[in-house]
Amino acid sequence: xxxxxxxxxxxxxxxxxxxxxxxxxxxxxxxxxxxxxxxxxxxxxxxxxxxxxxxxxxxxxxxxxxxxxxxxxxxxxxxxxxxxxxxxxxxxxxxxxxxxxxxxxxxx
Amino acid sequence: xxxxxxxxxxxxxxxxxxxxxxxxxxxxxxxxxxxxxxxxxxxxxxxxxxxxxxxxxxxxxxxxxxxxxxxxxxxxxxxxxxxxxxxxxxxxxxxxxxxxxxxxxxxxxxxxxxxxxxxxxxxxxxxxxxxxxxxxxxxxxxxxxxxxxxxxxxxxxxxxxxxxxxxxxxxxxxxxxxxxxxxxxxxxxxxxxxxxxxxxxxxxxxxxxxxxxxxxxxxxxxxxxxxxxxxxxxxxxxxxxxxxxxxxxxxxxxxxxxxxxxxxxxxxxxxxxxxxxxxxxxxxxxxxxxxxxxxxxxxxxxxxxxxxxxxxxxxxxxxxxxxxxxxxxxxxxxxxxxxxxxxxxxxxxxxxxxxxxxxxxxxxxxxxxxxxxxxxxxxxxxxxxxxxxxxxxxxxxxxxxxxxxxxxxxxxxx
Numbered sequence: 366x367x368x369x370x371x372x373x374x375x376x377x378x379x380x381x382x383x384x385x386x387x388x389x390x391x392x393x394x395x396x397x398x399x400x401x402x403x404x405x406x407x408x409x410x411x412x413x414x415x416x417x418x419x420x421x422x423x424x425x426x427x428x429x430x431x432x433x434x435x436x437x438x439x440x441x442x443x444x445x446x447x448x449x450x451x452x453x454x455x456x457x458x459x460x461x462x463x464x465x466x467x468x469x470x471x472x473x
Numbered sequence: 474x475x476x477x478x479x480x481x482x483x484x485x486x487x488x489x490x491x492x493x494x495x496x497x498x499x500x501x502x503x504x505x506x507x508x509x510x511x512x513x514x515x516x517x518x519x520x521x522x523x524x525x526x527x528x529x530x531x532x533x534x535x536x537x538x539x540x541x542x543x544x545x546x547x548x549x550x551x552x553x554x555x556x557x558x559x560x561x562x563x564x565x566x567x568x569x570x571x572x573x574x575x576x577x578x579x580x581x582x583x584x585x586x587x588x589x590x591x592x593x594x595x596x597x598x599x600x601x602x603x604x605x606x607x608x609x610x611x612x613x614x615x616x617x618x619x620x621x622x623x624x625x626x627x628x629x630x631x632x633x634x635x636x637x638x639x640x641x642x643x644x645x646x647x648x649x650x651x652x653x654x655x656x657x658x659x660x661x662x663x664x665x666x667x668x669x670x671x672x673x674x675x676x677x678x679x680x681x682x683x684x685x686x687x688x689x690x691x692x693x694x695x696x697x698x699x700x701x702x703x704x705x706x707x708x709x710x711x712x713x714x715x716x717x718x719x720x721x722x723x724x725x726x727x728x729x730x731x732x733x734x735x736x737x738x739x740x741x742x743x744x745x746x747x748x749x750x751x752x753x754x755x756x757x758x759x760x761x762x763x764x765x766x767x768x769x770x771x772x773x774x775x776x777x778x779x780x781x782x783x784x785x786x787x788x789x790x791x792x793x794x795x796x797x798x799x800x801x802x803x804x805x806x807x808x809x810x811x812x813x814x815x816x817x818x819x820x821x822x823x824x825x826x827x828x829x830x831x832x833x834x835x836x837x838x839x840x841x842x843x844x845x846x847x848x849x850x851x852x853x854x855x856x857x858x859x860x861x862x863x864x865x866x867x868x869x870x871x872x873x874x875x876x877x878x879x880x881x882x883x884x885x886x887x
Contacts, residue, residue: 408871409725410714412714412727414712414715419773437728
C-alpha cells in the first residue's frame with residue numbers, strides 16, 4: 366500500500382484514497398502542432414524503471430492534484446509537491462540524488 | 474530430439490527413467506547470430522520457432538534475463554479466446570487460437586489445450602449491446618461466437634448466481650472454441666523445438682546495451698559479453714520501455730502490475746472459463762482443481778511484480794457475489810506480473826526507428842492467448858519486412874491516429 370502525503374491538506378493518504386494520473390510535467394501540444402509533438406504529448410511516455418515523476422489526485426480527500434516522485438522498481442517515495450511547480454523543487458531533487466546517485470536528472 | 478510417445482515411456486522405463494535427454498540445451502553464447510531475440514517468454518520463443526520453421530532462419534539466439542518462461546508467460550491465467558471487436562485483432566487472435574488447436578501435435582509436446590469454452594458475462598444493458606455487437610462482428614470475421622441468454626449461462630455453469638442483487642447475469646458472449654492451456658508447457662514446448670533446430674537459448678543473461686552503427690543495429694551488450702547480430706527482436710513485455718530506452722526511442726507504453734491468485738484445489742465444479750468485466754474478475758478451474766482467478770491492474774507505473782492488496786479485495790468481492798460457493802475457499806498463492814499497456818489496448822508488432830530492431834510488445838493484460846499468432850506474425854515481419862497480420866499493429870499508428878481500439882471492446886480483463 367502506497368502512502369503519499371498530500372502537499373495541500375497535509376494528510377498522509379493511503380493509495381485507496383488517491384487516484385494515479387501518470388507521468389507529470391508533460392508539455393501540452395494542441396492544434397497547429399506537429400504530428401510528432403502531438404503523438405509525444407498524447408502517447409509517448411518515459412515509463413522508467415526507477416525514478417518516476419508522476420501526478421496523483423487526492424480524490425477521497427481535498428480533491429487536489431499534486432505531484433509525487435517515486436521509484437517504480439522499489440516503490441520508494443522521494444517526496445510530494447504541489448502541482449503549481451513546473452519542475453521538481455530543489456529539496457526533492459536533493460532527496461532523489463541522495464538515494465539514487467546515478468539518476469539522470471529531471472529532463473523536460 | 475527424441476520424440477515423446479507412449480513407446481518412449483516404455484523405452485526409458487528400461488533404464489529407470491534416468492536417461493531422458495534434456496528438453497533444451499544450455500549453450501554459451503556464440504559471437505554472432507542472424508537474429509537475436511530478447512526475451513525467452515512465449516512470444517520470443519514462438520517467434521524464434523516460426524523464424525526457423527516458416528522462414529528457414531535458424532542462426533538464432535534467444536537471450537533471457539531470468540529463466541525461460543518466468544515472466545508473464547508463467548504469471549497469467551491461461552485463458553485463450555479470440556472474440557475481439559476489431560478486424561486486425563480478430564485476425565491475429567483467431568490465428569493464434571487455431572494454432573493452439575494443433576500445437577501439441579506439431580511440437581510433440583502436450584500444452585494441454587482445453588477448448589472448454591469462454592463466456593463473458595453481460596451484467597448491464599450496455600454490456601448486452603456491446604457483446605451483441607461483438608457477436609455480429611465476430612460473425613463477419615469468421616470467429617465462432619454467439620450471444621446467449623441467462624438460462625443457457627446457468628446450464629453451462631451451474632455454480633453461477635444469475636440473480637445477483639447488484640449485477641444480475643443478463644446474458645453472455647459465448648465462444649465455445651476458447652479455453653485454457655498449460656502456460657509453462659507452451660514456453661517449454663517452443664523452447665524444445667527451437668533447441669532441436671539448433672537455436673541457442675541463453676538464460677540468466679541480461680542485455681545491458683544495444684549496439685548501433687549509423688542507425689543500424691549491430692549487436693547487443695550482455696552480462697555474458699557482446700553478441701553481434703543483423704536483426705534484433707525485442708519481446709520483453711513489461712520491460713519493453715527499458716530496452717527501447719537502450720535503443721534510443723520511446724514507446725507509447727506504461728508498465729503496471731496485474732495480479733492473479735489461485736485457490737486450494739477442490740473437486741471439479743466448473744468446466745468453462747467465466748469472465749465478468751463489469752465487476753472485474755475472471756475465473757476458471759485448473760486441471761488440478763484450483764480455481765484460477767484474475768484480478769485488476771493497478772493504475773500507477775510499477776516494475777516490482779507485486780500489486781496493491783485492495784485490488785485483490787475488489788476482485789474477490791465481485792466473484793463471491795457471482796459464485797457464492799467460493800466464499801469459503803482458501804487462497805493458496807497470489808502473484809503479480811508487469812504488463813505493458815498501450816493507449817488503445819492493442820499490441821505493437823512493428824519495425825522501430827532503429828534499422829534491424831523489431832519490437833513486439835503492448836500485449837498488456839492479454840498476451841498469453843496470442844503467443845502462437847504473435848510469434849507467427851513477428852517471424853514473418855522479421856524475415857520479410859512485412860506481414861499482413863502484423864502490419865496494422867505498427868508503431869506509427871499512434872501518430873497517424875489509426876487506433877485498433879479494444880479498450881472498450883475487450884474491457885479491462887483479458
